[in-house]
Amino acid sequence: MGEPGASEDLELLEEQVRALRELAGDRPDGARIYDFGVRWGTFLAGRLERLEHYHRSGGLSVDERERYAGLRSRLSEVLPLIEELGLARPRVVPPDD
Template structure:
């Protein structure tokens, strides 16, 4: 079964942003830079409200391919782990449920 086009890319882009968030939060100089945090927050918010919500939409409809479903579950774990960092930097929280699924 193949899912909607572009889903793997959406998941990859949000995952890359989560890794970038960890790097930003780990660097005291960068994380204190209001300009750098602001620039990242714009990209972060765009990815969460666009790409992530798109993946969640297809997930809820049961239209993700099995490999995309596994990648999405892994992404949600990664986002759950990044929440404290996002909160510390004053960034938006993912607008999708991040709880474990059966």
């Protein structure tokens, strides 16, 4: 069993990556990008950093480690969208293990 809240963090971050893809496909205006960017930055600074800490300290379950590796891969895939929209770049990609 992993750290409390890790599965929820993974779910929320996976949802944010899906939302980022949708946003980029919609040709959003500046206000929508700004609103998304605020949430995006909060998730990266809080939940993603916490997951990275759990990952490095061995606090994730086997399933959570697999999901986290998949999340980091997806984050790496969306880096061009992140750059295009001018959003904060995650510090934990590309996968390093």
